[in-house]
Amino acid sequence: MGTSSIQKKGIPVKEGLFIPGKDPDSPPRLLACRCSECGEIFFPRRSICQNCQAESLEPMELSSRGKIFSFTVVMQRPPSNYRGPVPFAFGWVELPEGVRIETLYTGCQLEDLRIGMDVELVVETLHHDDDGREIVCHKFQPVQDDNSRNNGGAFSP
Ligand SMILES: [Zn+2]
Numbered sequence: 001m002g003t004s005s006i007q008k009k010g011i012p013v014k015e016g017l018f019i020p021g022k023d024p025d026s027p028p029r030l031l032a033c034r035c036s037e038c039g040e041i042f043f044p045r046r047s048i049c050q051n052c053q054a055e056s057l058e059p060m061e062l063s064s065r066g067k068i069f070s071f072t073v074v075m076q077r078p079p080s081n082y083r084g085p086v087p088f089a090f091g092w093v094e095l096p097e098g099v100r101i102e103t104l105y106t107g108c109q110l111e112d113l114r115i116g117m118d119v120e121l122v123v124e125t126l127h128h129d130d131d132g133r134e135i136v137c138h139k140f141q142p143v144q145d146d147n148s149r150n151n152g153g154a155f156s157p
Contacts, residue, residue, distance in 0.1 A: 010136035013126050017044055018138045019061070020123045027064050028123040030101065030138060033057040041099040064121040065143065066095040071105060071113045083127035093119055093140050107141025118143040 012018065021028035032043040037054035043062065048055055071091030089105040105113060106124055119140040126137040 010123075010125065010134040011129075013135050013137040014044070018121075018123060020136065028121050028138065029061040029064060030121060031059065032062050032097075032099065033059050041097055043099055043101055062099065062101070063096045066093040066101070066119060066140070068092075068105075068113065068115055068117045068119055068140075069094040069100055070115065073110050073113075089113055101138075101140075104137070104139040105141065106139040107144075112142070 010020070012020070016031055018031055019029045030043055031045060032041050033045040034041045034057065035049040035052060035054050036056040036058055038049060038052040040049055040051040041060070041062075042050065042057070045057070045059065047057065049057060069092040071089050073087055073089045075087045077086045084104070087110060089110045090103060091105065092100045093103050094100050104126075105119070106122065120143050122139055122141055123136050124139050126135045129135055
């Protein structure tokens with residue numbers, strides 16, 4: 001993948017979920033909000049706090065790196081409007097802010113995924129629509145720099 005996974009265009013699957021990365025110095029960011037009353041963080045953004053019903057939610061950007069909290073490998077095309085490749089993996093990534101993000105996984109062999117693995121945010125093609133337009137969404141892929149590989153040991157069996 002490397003720099004080829006940086007998105008230059010594409011239509012977000014849904015507005016307001018993320019800022020696409022422009023270059024390696026400006027990685028993509030997920031857009032969340034934090035309740036100013038109780039501190040709960042929500043992704044995607046919402047207008048009322050699910051925890052305390054306050055309406056004072058402040059926009060924030062989330063960390064681009066987290067750890068795999070759970071994952072599921074799907075071998076057969078689901079009976080939904082999912083139009084991406086099969087098999088695929090999805091699950092929940094836990095970010096340093098303490099919030100968990102539902103995501104697709106990418107950038108690795110599906111059998112290499114492990115709970116607790118360090119992953120980073122990318123914005124990639126989800127599918128192409130009927131007009132041939134590229135629809136993009138947020139995904140997480142294993143962190144590939146040497147630093148995390150040495151620290152985490154996530155790539156050993
Ligand atoms: Zn709240």
